[in-house]
Amino acid sequence: MKLYGGGKIITGLIIFFFLVTFPFFLNIGKVNAKPEPKIDTPEIQKLAEKKCIEPKAFMRAEHMKLLNDWRDFAVRNGQRLYVNSEEKQFTISLQNTCMHCHSNKKKFCDECHNYMAVKPYCWSCHIAPKEKES
Amino acid sequence: MGSIFAFFAVIALVLIAFVGVSAGNMQYLFGVVIPYAAMIIFITGFIFRVLKWGSSPVPFCIPTTCGQQKSLPWIKQNKIDNPSTTIGVVVRMALEVLLFRSLFRNLKTQLSEGQRIVYGEAKWLWLAGLAFHWSFLIILVRHLRFFIQKVPVPIQMIEGLDSFLQIGAPLLYITDVVILSAVTYLFLRRVFMPQVRYISLPADYFPLFLILGIAATGVLMRYFFKVNVTGVKELAMGLVSFINPDAKLLEGIGVIFYIHLFLISIFFAYFPFSKLMHMGGVFMSPTRNMVNNSRMKRHINPWNYPVKVHTYDEYEDDFREKMKGAGIPVERE
Numbered sequence: 354m355k356l357y358g359g360g361k362i363i364t365g366l367i368i369f370f371f372l373v374t375f376p377f378f379l380n381i382g383k384v385n386a387k388p389e390p391k392i393d394t395p396e397i398q399k400l401a402e403k404k405c406i407e408p409k410a411f412m413r414a415e416h417m418k419l420l421n422d423w424r425d426f427a428v429r430n431g432q433r434l435y436v437n438s439e440e441k442q443f444t445i446s447l448q449n450t451c452m453h454c455h456s457n458k459k460k461f462c463d464e465c466h467n468y469m470a471v472k473p474y475c476w477s478c479h480i481a482p483k484e485k486e487s
Numbered sequence: 488m489g490s491i492f493a494f495f496a497v498i499a500l501v502l503i504a505f506v507g508v509s510a511g512n513m514q515y516l517f518g519v520v521i522p523y524a525a526m527i528i529f530i531t532g533f534i535f536r537v538l539k540w541g542s543s544p545v546p547f548c549i550p551t552t553c554g555q556q557k558s559l560p561w562i563k564q565n566k567i568d569n570p571s572t573t574i575g576v577v578v579r580m581a582l583e584v585l586l587f588r589s590l591f592r593n594l595k596t597q598l599s600e601g602q603r604i605v606y607g608e609a610k611w612l613w614l615a616g617l618a619f620h621w622s623f624l625i626i627l628v629r630h631l632r633f634f635i636q637k638v639p640v641p642i643q644m645i646e647g648l649d650s651f652l653q654i655g656a657p658l659l660y661i662t663d664v665v666i667l668s669a670v671t672y673l674f675l676r677r678v679f680m681p682q683v684r685y686i687s688l689p690a691d692y693f694p695l696f697l698i699l700g701i702a703a704t705g706v707l708m709r710y711f712f713k714v715n716v717t718g719v720k721e722l723a724m725g726l727v728s729f730i731n732p733d734a735k736l737l738e739g740i741g742v743i744f745y746i747h748l749f750l751i752s753i754f755f756a757y758f759p760f761s762k763l764m765h766m767g768g769v770f771m772s773p774t775r776n777m778v779n780n781s782r783m784k785r786h787i788n789p790w791n792y793p794v795k796v797h798t799y800d801e802y803e804d805d806f807r808e809k810m811k812g813a814g815i816p817v818e819r820e
Contacts, residue, residue: 354542357789362541365770366534373530376634380728385636387721414713421656465717470638470646474653 388468391460396453406437406450417473420447447475452482459484490678493692497700497750504749505742514737517745518722525752532759537767544789550777553592557782571780580776584769587617612676619669622662623698625649626705629660633723655710663706670699694763697754704747714741 356362371378397403405412407419426432427445435443444450455461458481466473507513554565570576582588595609629646632638650658674695677687708714718740725732758764770776803810803817810817 354538356538356541357544358541362537362771365767366537369533369537369767370530376631376727377729379635380724383636383728385721385724385728385730388717413715417656469716469720470632470643471657472643472647473656 388464390462390464391457392455394454394456394461396456400454405454406435406441406443408438411438420451420473420475423447447479448482456482457484458482489687489689490674490692493689493696496689496693497696500697500750500753501700501704501746504746508745509742512738514734514740514745517749518737518740519726519732521752522726522748525756529755529758532756533764533767536759536764537771540768540771545773545777546788546790548777548779548781548786549773550779551774552779556779569779571778571783573778576776576778580770583775587613587620589775590616611672615669615672615676618665619673622666622669625662626660626666626702629662633720634727636724657709659710663702663709666702667699667706670695670702674699690762694754694757694761697750697757701747701750701754704743704750708741708743708747712741712743714744715739719744 392403407415412419423435423445426435433445435445437443452458462473465471504517508517550570552569554568555562556569557564557571564571566572566575567579567582570579579588590613591610593609593612594606597605597607599605625645628642629649631642632646635642649660649662652659652661674692677683677691677695718736721736722732722740724730725736754763758766800818803819807817807819
């Protein structure tokens with residue numbers, strides 16, 4: 354097979370090949386650290402029943418939606434009371450309710466958010482909890 | 488009806504993945520085997536297709552030009568639309584690939600009052616095509632966050648820009664809205680314009696529905712039926728570092744992810760055999776990538792058979808003495 358304009362075509366194909374496969378070259382042979390969010394804060398240890406305001410599966414999938422709704426309830430409607438699926442009441446507050454138990458932002462929130470390169474804009478208004486470097 | 492065939496083909500693909508994963512528990516097949524196979528088919532198929540094109544000679548100097556050719560010094564040349572240098576060709580190609588400049592010139596031809604031919608502007612195809620392709624590219628680049636451990640800043644910036652309207656949570660991506668509307672327009676255009684419908688084949692509708700399916704499952708997965716997204720990244724990172732995922736990880740990701748991944752696998756496996764190859768083909772079209780220098784350089788047809796010629800000089804060498812003897816003048820003594 355004779356190639357016409359072979360130099361340009363081969364160069365183009367090499368560029369194509371590396372563009373398509375570069376994630377392989379970046380990652381091969383590296384250990385992939387997976388995120389392990391921690392819930393071993395003093396407040397959670399104190400709880401008799403270690404339960405978040407909603408079931409774990411719901412919180413894992415929908416926490417961002419819940420927080421977004423809470424923001425709207427509290428900031429826009431002035432509504433500070435949340436009734437969960439078990440009819441229990443909670444104060445709508447990121448800093449006083451969520452972060453009261455989950456005081457370990459770095460080991461809880463950031464663990465997955467950094468892994469997925471997600472940057473929630475919670476902390477552009479709220480004050481992030483002070484944590485001791487561990 | 489090509490569109491109905493293509494539509495049900497995509498529906499069938501969705502069902503195959505759905506049944507295979509939810510009833511057949513074939514996460515490994517749909518999450519590992521098929522993606523790898525699709526990747527191999529895509530890369531080798533793409534390379535072979537390009538090499539096959541590259542092995543056809545270009546017999547004539549045939550750039551399609553839309554401006555004044557390089558001519559006498561006092562006639563102004565259009566250096567981009569009628570390039571006589573490589574730089575001109577590069578600029579022209581870049582404008583073509585990045586902005587679809589030739590499509591921008593698209594015209595619609597109509598008979599006015601049944602008699603007079605009238606040309607009007609037709610820019611919607613260009614706009615929808617550009618919106619679709621750019622969204623697709625941005626979405627593709629954005630997905631690199633699943634394949635790189637420490638996501639580089641430029642990719643984070645693209646994602647930040649894409650979601651900067653800060654609508655809802657997870658943040659709405661602008662490209663998600665744009666790609667769905669643009670592909671929908673490109674489909675409706677084929678259905679509602681009689682001339683376009685007439686020339687549309689199943690091979691035109693199938694990629695449209697496939698891309699629509701990919702975008703729709705992606706949107707559903709992000710905003711509605713949530714999947715274990717860290718699990719998705721673990722699987723993706725495993726795929727690009729050749730680490731076998733364990734069964735628990737594979738089972739922990741929702742079905743809709745496998746449908747999304749299966750449609751993408753089909754997309755890439757189908758790519759080298761279809762019109763989607765215009766991605767490589769745009770760089771290989773002689774009407775775009777040639778320099779229009781036919782007045783300066785002779786373009787020799789590589790197909791030309793090597794004709795054996797006998798020049799006058801050689802003829803004279805053969806018969807010089809005899810010519811002299813017969814009194815015929817010779818050029819060289």
